[in-house]
Amino acid sequence: MKKSKFSESQHRAIVAEQAKGERNVAQICEHDQISAAIFYKWKTQQAKE
Incomplete structure (x- = not known):
């Protein structure tokens, strides 16, 4: 893989941006040059955590 x-902390920060409504997923x-998936x-x- x-x-x-x-x-992992960057994953959390990126997801938190969307949760706060700062930016949409797109x-x-x-x-951040990542896919929606x-x-x-x-x-x-x-x-899950």
């Missing part, structure tokens, strides 16, 4: 260029994905994967992983 390829190592992520983002740390804006976050474009800015990755964003939602991180969001799901955080919800």
Whole structure:
């Protein structure tokens, strides 16, 4: 499995931006150069914790 260029704390910060309503998912994905699938994967992983 390829190592992520983002740390776990960065995953949390990126997902938190959307939760706060600062930016929508499309804006976050474009800015951070990630796919929507990755964003939602991180969001799901955080919800399980």
